[in-house]
Amino acid sequence: MGFPYVSFLRVFEPLDAFDDQQQMLILAQRGRDREATEQLDRSESLRRITRTVSDPFPHDGEDIVRVLNYPSPEGLDTPYYCPNQLAVRSTLAAESLSHSLRNPLLGLLVPDAARVAQQERLDPDSFAESLSKLHTRSATWGIPFGWFVLFREDDRIEVVGDGQGIETVRLAAPISQCIDRARYAAASLAIAAPGLDLLEELTEITEWLETFSLRSIVELDYGEVAHLVFPDESPTDVRAGIECLVEGDMTGAAAAYRRLATRWIKIRQLARAS
Template identity: 25%
Template sequence: MSYLRVYEPLSAFGDPPDKLLVQAVEAAQLSRSAAGEREQSMWLRSQITSPSRLLPAELADGRAAPSTTTDVLVLDEAEVPSGLGSEPLVCPLELRARSAAALVSFMSDAHPALMNSVLDSGGMTADRVRTRAKAALSGSHRPVVHVLSTTWTVPLPWFALIEPDERRLTLGTGRHDPARELSWRTTMAEARARVTEAHSLVENTLGDSGPARILADTSRWLESFNAKSAVELDYGGIVQMIADPILETDTTADEVHGILEALRSGNVEELAELFTDLREYWGELAARERFN
């Protein structure tokens, strides 16, 4: 799973912030590499508990568990992009709210037969599920979550938010090393400016569907957060599927920016070549989703 995260200044979470949140930020026990395992653990726990929970990080009566406040990623001063000050930057996992949003999407898009099968197996009605999901979303600090995630691939428009030279690469000792990482980190101001420019360029040349729609949605999402935030694009668990030589020479960010430049200059030949390279590179990873 790959991630697009926003880390907000601690002061953006209230004046003063919740004491449990402050303590979690000071402890900073959850690492970026452990976040995926934590999410998986919370998911599994919600299903094996008797009775099972509709959403992870939720108590039996439907209220949010304390972990919704304390499960946070924290950037220390050395990891913060310049110009954001010395205040801790915090990214809540918000697994309960993210799961609720996914559930609402499922209820809207799933085939009726599949939806009814899922509801019957859980002994719940559609109205009850929607009510519980809405309650989980309304209890969030923000009307949007701090983390967007996808499985098996990375949406290419996300690379417009970062610059290739902002790359952070750690190969570690192999594919299953928890320290293994490929990510990019930038300031909110830079991310907003880049996505706005990319959206305008793509919409004017390719139309308002596909990549342009993703860029527009991402731009609106970024506007929901504090201007002094940091934005992180992280390959997450995808790095476990890519061999060292390929990961080390990954040029996706460069090629996406090359596509944007080709759109500016009208270089159709270069544009086609870059699209072909990206389709071949990511097609193999995306194909694994169909086999799982």
């Protein structure tokens, strides 16, 4: 069974950024490598969507934690951690779906009984805490252009694949650099093009990143869409477009946007394909 193209923007924090209970969960899983974690996440997703009774919510089991090894300022590989927070994220996804779909289709995908049961399983205090500090954002059938602002060509890149092709591409950078890049781009757009939706997106992303430890690492995980676009120059094109707007070069800005649109419109068209 195939999955939709889903990409992720994740924040990995150092161990001491988590409370004692979260640290125990992390320490119990830190020996599992990234490939095994992704396989576990996919298999659990498949198990949920193939239940005999329609219910996409997680019922039990510990939350999955991803581990990212990234060089510390001293140059030593240091582990950083990103909890999956699946219970909260699935609840938010179901709420978002309820605004875009109407019954009876919504009832078939997320029955009322399943939603009620999910609410009963959630601890209100834990839910509120996770909601205020959600480590993962996801996007289906394409990557928001605002995410590319956070990264540069010389950031760390990991190409994951086998003999059959590319499975995903992951970019990673220190959160302090990502915040600076987003702030600079937002300030530039506020002067040059205050009406662009990208300005609002960057403002919101910056506020989100500021809730985490400044020793964190931000990762953009392309997911399966990587094999359709990699090698990808989207971070360069987004930055070039913003710089052209600041300089008043509308021709250059239009050319950068055209390159982006040409690259990603074919992905978004897949979402509407039969």
